Amino acid sequence: MQTIRYPREQMHRIAYTKLTERQIADKLAAASAPASASPLSDALAGKTLEIVTDDGLRLRYRFASASRLSVAENDGRAVDVGYGALVLDHVALFTHLVPGTQRGYHVVVDERSGLATVFEVWFSGFTDNREVQREVHFGYVAEPGKAAPEARHSLTNRVEGKGFYWKQDNGIETLEFYPSTFYSNFVELSRLGGELGFCAPSDYVKIDDERYVYSRVECEFSGVQTLYVFDLNRAEQIGVRLGFDASDALEYYVFKGSGEWLGQLAQFERFGDTAATPMPAPANGQPLAKGARRVYRPMRSGWTMSKEEVAALTEKNVFGPPSAMAGNRSPISDYLVGKELTLKFDNGVAVDYRFDAIQSLRWRHRGDSRWNEERYESWESAPGVVMFGHLVTGAPKLDCYKLVADFAHGLVTCIHGTIGSEYIANEAQAETWFGVIEMEGITPPKYRRHHFTDDLVGRAITWNYSPGLTSMHLYTTPHSLSWIIFGESGAGGMEWSGPASYVKIRDELYLAYWLEEACNGTLGTILVNLRTMHDCGIGYHCGRDGLRLSAMGAHARHAGRFDVAKYYRLKA
């Protein structure tokens, strides 16, 4: 009996239904109140609350019971609706929809301070109607005869760098990383089997030094929102999930959860900077639109090509002028020049090489008589360990080989890149081949090989590619990698992720690749040297400007580590 439930498609491959406004309205109308696996709190039953927010929204509540309330928006008429509330210490979270609309509210009230934060949420506010929109209102609970408090909950960077394992009361298990000030990364352990991490635009609100509100919307995926209040010390959460799942069923429930603290990554803002990263104002001077947020929507940029377009490509750019991704690349190595050798892989592929010059090689598959000439580049990352790559002229899928050869140990690993997945014709795919070096002076091992590893899993490393271009890799799972773009202040910003793989070459020397699937189709491959804190690497991309094989190179800094490897191990 299978114990891990894997999805038929991972999130980035699901063709989510374009729900119509009518479909959404009908589904919402059928939901009288949020579900809950735990008993709802009756802390608000019998009470009235008037919440006043700084941007004018005013909500007047009367809680008839633990499941029914009436709400009046601003000066509007009160309407009755079902709700759900949960309490975490002195903080209450309640949520409800507004009958007859596609709107609702998630309200966080701090009983101790009298402050309130309101997440106004709605559907059908974007091209994808199913994507939950949100506007965050900061305010307080108005009390007759009492002056309004001056303090407010606020957006913050104080959650940046943290990570938690969470288990909800309904059995849902996730790993959630917050390496950015407006994005986050989540691994669905129970829903999706924990193979990949995914990213979503997120809000982080500070309640006090121990408690925060986190909210993400899975933009470009299902559009579902997950919001929770969490306590850093106790690793406890109360939350709400609202949206439509992959089968278009409404998910609207509140949950309690408890978790484990996974670690803290470094922050790179100036000391003393605890502010959130503000949303840039529009260039035209207009105020921000309601619900405006920065969202990376890679599949809307028009990069995908048809099979016919790919087949018609003739342009090739093989190690042309270095891009911004290669500003800090290592010098090209002449280690291979003059060598003749065979790389013999365990899958039966054997490739003969003659390295004629520093950027010119010949290769042929074992058994072929004809040599193929290619342009290549190579870098000696550690003594005797050389990374090099080249196109495989004549191969059926615009193939490339990216290789790491360890001449001190007679071992080689090849990342075999091809163009075209079953989803997108110009998207790179990869497979990993392990093998040995056969040449004069080397007797390769019979059994030992480079091998897949989870040594890097959970680690975060910054990469400065060139002035002004720095990102952070977060190696989220044994099979995925996330990259975070730093803003001008040093705060983590936009984030995305893709499938990845990690191979151990030597101690502190790792070969990693990631696929920018459903992103821009690139296969990035780097050899990470954690002693020199420098990588070398090769990008492989197919676009309308042709097929490109390009050098990469960046300086690294350790940014911390999450203790997560144990969550990915298969257990009896």
Place this chain on the structure above:
Amino acid sequence: MNRKTTRRSFFGRAGAALAAPFAATAAFAGEIEGRSFVAGGRAAFDDASAIRLLQHRYARLASTPDRAALAALFDDPAHVAVDQRVRSVLIDGDDRIEVSKNGTATARVPCTVTTLTPIEGSDTLVEMARLQGDGFVSSRARRVLRGAFVKRDGVWKIAAMELEA
């Protein structure tokens, strides 16, 4: 060209440049000559102040999207030329203003210029950086703000302005 008779030159900050000759002349010259000199000095002071103000306004507006306000400083708005990469122009040195009798002037003033140069390329990281409002290389350099000015109907305008390396 005899620069002494055709131009009034000011070195350094206006207050210091004007105060010394004005004070000295008033003490020793005759009344008519003194009055004339005072009038000339005030005119020179007014010219220099107006030109200096234009320089500072240009420096402030050069990095803003308010092109209309910037164009209003120019004699011919078609001559507005701003390096789009300029993030800020900070005037931080003594200026040199030379005013001709024909209603034109030139001025030079040291400044520190911060430029943001877009990172080129279509790599994912570059595109994401652009999306979040970054994707630039920031650099600071000492430059000279050099301008030509023209007086129209008693009002000084910029004829041309450039940031010299």
